[in-house]
Amino acid sequence: MSKLDSFIVEFDTALRTLFAKPHSVRKHPDVAIAEADLSDTEKKHASALMRVNHTGEVCAQALYSGQSLTAHQPEITNALKQAALEEIEHLAWCEARITALGGRTSAFNPLFYAGSFTLGAIAGALGDKWNLGFLAETEQQVGAHLASHLELLPEADLKTRSIITQMQQDEAQHANLAKQHGAADLPAPVQFLMKKSSKLMTTVAYYV
Numbered sequence: 001m002s003k004l005d006s007f008i009v010e011f012d013t014a015l016r017t018l019f020a021k022p023h024s025v026r027k028h029p030d031v032a033i034a035e036a037d038l039s040d041t042e043k044k045h046a047s048a049l050m051r052v053n054h055t056g057e058v059c060a061q062a063l064y065s066g067q068s069l070t071a072h073q074p075e076i077t078n079a080l081k082q083a084a085l086e087e088i089e090h091l092a093w094c095e096a097r098i099t100a101l102g103g104r105t106s107a108f109n110p111l112f113y114a115g116s117f118t119l120g121a122i123a124g125a126l127g128d129k130w131n132l133g134f135l136a137e138t139e140q141q142v143g144a145h146l147a148s149h150l151e152l153l154p155e156a157d158l159k160t161r162s163i164i165t166q167m168q169q170d171e172a173q174h175a176n177l178a179k180q181h182g183a184a185d186l187p188a189p190v191q192f193l194m195k196k197s198s199k200l201m202t203t204v205a206y207y208v
Helices: 003-019 040-070 074-100 109-125 128-152 158-180 188-207
Strands: none
Touching: 003 040, 003 074, 003 109, 040 074, 040 109, 040 128, 040 158, 040 188, 074 128, 074 158, 109 128, 128 158, 128 188
């Protein structure tokens, strides 16, 4: 596949991520769980948390897309694309839950996508070990972020909790996969900047 073809594919990925309805091959984790009797305040809070998670999955798609475009080895590209497929399922789960809770997705998703795609492309261009290191660190931070959401959710909201728990397990697998393929440990300053950027994204997405 030529570079032009690759760009066209990734542009199509961006359009589908931002504007198409995502679908999940696996059953939604909450499908067999009854809806809890939540107050309006609890629904609003849970919906906002899931909006943050949805934006995180939009960013993940962008990162994987950028990383795949500039990755050096075909097996690395394939691993990134496989992980991206599971992230699409996360998008579907988050979007469906947000709708059920009466919420909406973030208006800033296109901006977050563009920024994440750029970061992913830069990471891929630096070499596969750094590309994978960026992936592993991202997934580890996402896992910690999801763990905090489990503590913040209304206790009775088992449907949302089941979705986040499955997402957390998948993200851990992605991080382990990156390490198995030779991910490098990122320098502490880079990890710090990633955490600060993530904090900005999650704060904005919670409200808008």
